[in-house]
Amino acid sequence: MNQFIQMFKPKTKTQTTTLFAWALIAPAALCMFLVVLWPLYETFRLSFTNSNLGTLMEGADFVGWENYEKVIGGRKFPAIVTRTFYWMFLSVGLKVILGLIGATLLASNIRARGIFRALIMPPWIVPIAIGCFGWLWLYNGHFGLLSSFAEMVGITNGPFSFLAYKQSAFYSAVVTDVWIGTPMVSLFFLAAIQGVPKDLYEAAYVDGASRWYRFRRITMPQIMPTVISMALLSAIWTFNSFEIIWILTEGGPRGATTTLIIDTFKTAIFSYKFGAGATRAVLVCLLLGIFSLIYLTVLGWLGKKYGYAGVQK
Amino acid sequence: MATVKLENIYKSFGETEVLFDINLDINDKEFVVFVGPSGCGKTTLLRIISGLEEVTSGKVIIDDQDVSNAPPVERGISMVFQSYALYPHLSVFENIAFPLRVAKVNEKELEERVFKAADILQLNDRLDFKPGQLSGGQRQRVAIGRSIVRNPKVFLFDEPLSNLDAALRGDMRVELAKLHQNLQTTMIYVTHDQIEAMTMADKIVVLRDGVIEQVGSPMELYHHPKTKFVAGFIGHPKMNFLKASNILVKGAQLTANITDSNSVNLSVEVANTKTGDKIEVGIRPEDVELTSDNKGLPMNIEVVEHIGATVILYGSVEGNSDFCAVLPSDTNVNPGDTVHLALDPSKCHAFNIQGQALYRQVD
Numbered sequence: 001m002n003q004f005i006q007m008f009k010p011k012t013k014t015q016t017t018t019l020f021a022w023a024l025i026a027p028a029a030l031c032m033f034l035v036v037l038w039p040l041y042e043t044f045r046l047s048f049t050n051s052n053l054g055t056l057m058e059g060a061d062f063v064g065w066e067n068y069e070k071v072i073g074g075r076k077f078p079a080i081v082t083r084t085f086y087w088m089f090l091s092v093g094l095k096v097i098l099g100l101i102g103a104t105l106l107a108s109n110i111r112a113r114g115i116f117r118a119l120i121m122p123p124w125i126v127p128i129a130i131g132c133f134g135w136l137w138l139y140n141g142h143f144g145l146l147s148s149f150a151e152m153v154g155i156t157n158g159p160f161s162f163l164a165y166k167q168s169a170f171y172s173a174v175v176t177d178v179w180i181g182t183p184m185v186s187l188f189f190l191a192a193i194q195g196v197p198k199d200l201y202e203a204a205y206v207d208g209a210s211r212w213y214r215f216r217r218i219t220m221p222q223i224m225p226t227v228i229s230m231a232l233l234s235a236i237w238t239f240n241s242f243e244i245i246w247i248l249t250e251g252g253p254r255g256a257t258t259t260l261i262i263d264t265f266k267t268a269i270f271s272y273k274f275g276a277g278a279t280r281a282v283l284v285c286l287l288l289g290i291f292s293l294i295y296l297t298v299l300g301w302l303g304k305k306y307g308y309a310g311v312q313k
Numbered sequence: 314m315a316t317v318k319l320e321n322i323y324k325s326f327g328e329t330e331v332l333f334d335i336n337l338d339i340n341d342k343e344f345v346v347f348v349g350p351s352g353c354g355k356t357t358l359l360r361i362i363s364g365l366e367e368v369t370s371g372k373v374i375i376d377d378q379d380v381s382n383a384p385p386v387e388r389g390i391s392m393v394f395q396s397y398a399l400y401p402h403l404s405v406f407e408n409i410a411f412p413l414r415v416a417k418v419n420e421k422e423l424e425e426r427v428f429k430a431a432d433i434l435q436l437n438d439r440l441d442f443k444p445g446q447l448s449g450g451q452r453q454r455v456a457i458g459r460s461i462v463r464n465p466k467v468f469l470f471d472e473p474l475s476n477l478d479a480a481l482r483g484d485m486r487v488e489l490a491k492l493h494q495n496l497q498t499t500m501i502y503v504t505h506d507q508i509e510a511m512t513m514a515d516k517i518v519v520l521r522d523g524v525i526e527q528v529g530s531p532m533e534l535y536h537h538p539k540t541k542f543v544a545g546f547i548g549h550p551k552m553n554f555l556k557a558s559n560i561l562v563k564g565a566q567l568t569a570n571i572t573d574s575n576s577v578n579l580s581v582e583v584a585n586t587k588t589g590d591k592i593e594v595g596i597r598p599e600d601v602e603l604t605s606d607n608k609g610l611p612m613n614i615e616v617v618e619h620i621g622a623t624v625i626l627y628g629s630v631e632g633n634s635d636f637c638a639v640l641p642s643d644t645n646v647n648p649g650d651t652v653h654l655a656l657d658p659s660k661c662h663a664f665n666i667q668g669q670a671l672y673r674q675v676d
Contacts, residue, residue: 197396197398199394199395199396199398200398200400202365202394202398203392203394203398203459204411204415205365205384205385206363206364206365206385206386206390206391206392207385207386207391207411207412207415207416207459207463208384208385208386208412208415208416209411209415213415217400217411218400221400221402221403222401222402224402
């Protein structure tokens with residue numbers, strides 16, 4: 001027995017430290033394993049089974065690539081993927097552009113700018129569901145503010161339900177997503193802008209550079225690292241943005257707002273096809289991974305070539 | 314060809330007034346140094362000349378043109394910042410070329426001018442580097458390069474050497490002086506370091522609490538400070554001030570008793586001074602000598618600094634607190650000793666109770 005204990009006793013100081021370090025991270029590591037790694041593995045495993053409501057009792061069968069063949073070969077799949085990326089690019093693009101404009105305005109030296117800075121927060125602070133319900137009312141054809149306003153100024157000649165038509169529903173969802181997503185992007189950009197040393201602007205001003213020139217040649221390059229990482233994060237969040245679309249349209253009308261994540265939810269939860277749903281989830285992971293890789297590679301290359309990564313070697 | 318004239322300049326930030334009635338003439342090709350302790354307004358004055366700050370009232374006139382309300386680029390100035398303000402994302406070449414790109418100078422001329430500036434500042438082999446890869450001295454030179462490439466009429470320097478270590482600062486001082494000789498342009502330089510002012514300036518402007526205390530050449534300020542403040546600010550170590558217990562004015566002669574047995578006869582302007590007035594006698598540490606006999610001003614030594622060429626003694630004299638003396642390096646003294654010092658009357662200064670100097674009748 002004594003010998004057994006001896007075996008586990010740390011021999012050196014480094015060993016003691018290492019053991020202690022492991023002991024400290026063990027609870028967190030265990031938690032991560034339970035809520036991240038294991039579900040990830042389970043999803044991956046499920047995606048190769050025919051698991052559904054009917055197989056819950058007797059257990060699902062391993063079906064190999066069948067799910068993947070069905071999804072990728074599916075009639076709607078290319079349209080859904082295209083729509084998802086279009087949704088992502090459009091929404092992230094708008095968030096970044098509006099975020100930049102907002103951050104620049106908020107960084108300017110105006111009276112009571114603290115109030116303006118606080119005023120852009122609500123879309124982000126209000127719970128998404130509540131914000132979305134607000135937009136539901138705005139988009140409503142009979143009682144909605146937008147519809148009656150459009151009618152009042154003569155754009156439409158009757159009630160218009162924004163969420164009832166394929167195109168308008170899609171762009172309405174984009175608008176709401178941008179409305180919710182822009183404040184945080186703005187605040188990150190604002191923080192980055194405030195981190196740019198003031199004397200760089202003064203030096204450029206002394207040399208006669210206009211506001212736009214200073215923005216283009218000082219602000220943008222200086223905040224580029226933030227823009228790049230923020231745009232990527234925003235892209236991932238937008239790609240996987242679920243609740244906004246779900247509350248507004250549930251993916252409709254006729255699938256016009258069904259992105260990959262909505263499709264996954266519909267398959268797995270609404271149709272109880274757990275296996276097929278898991279397959280879609282794995283594909284989401286895969287597509288985002290590929291996208292991030294390409295994105296970072298291209299921007300890294302651009303940064304090296306044009307040097308606006310701002311990071312010094 | 315550029316003269317700078319400041320007329321009745323006042324500046325306040327909200328309630329805080331920082332400059333009062335500044336009047337100054339700066340001649341063409343002159344190297345002018347604004348010097349003073351922190352918070353005296355020297356940087357604000359420079360920023361007013363540059364156009365980065367607006368005057369509250371008064372005029373900035375460059376080359377006979379009132380530019381008080383003109384943006385910096387129309388004033389024909391360029392500025393070197395204390396922090397260098399180099400663009401970290403741009404190469405040295407692009408940093409230097411920045412003002413030319415703003416001015417949309419064509420590529421060929423731009424390259425020529427950047428290479429010429431790089432040549433003057435020995436930055437030829439650093440043009441592709443980023444500022445982060447350069448040493449402090451090189452960054453400083455890039456900042457100067459960016460300002461000379463525009464061929465400005467007036468150069469403005471805002472404490473450009475304060476971020477460099479002592480040795481490099483000495484080198485850069487020499488380089489800046491050379492640059493001034495080469496470029497033959499008006500330069501205005503702000504510093505809190507009186508050594509930089511003394512070594513580089515044609516004309517020193519001493520500022521204190523937003524007011525010009527004195528304007529003059531370095532040697533003028535050294536030999537004829539108008540006030541006690543200037544006397545104490547210019548020269549290192551600082552001038553010693555001794556309270557005279559009693560003074561006697563007789564004709565053009567002023568005799569000041571420093572201790573019971575020590576007095577000096579000063580040849581100063583005595584028109585406004587009479588027997589019995591309180592004055593302070595100023596003597597620079599380097600202007601005292603040891604006496605061989607035990608007469609002279611007794612000084613108790615507390616600290617002895619051997620700096621090679623000289624020995625600096627810190628201590629006190631009777632009736633006055635601090636006193637400093639600079640003596641030849643072979644002087645053999647130790648902390649705790651008492652030495653006797655001779656004050657050369659021709660090198661003494663005198664200040665009245667308002668801190669105004671009594672003009673010395675010496676060269």
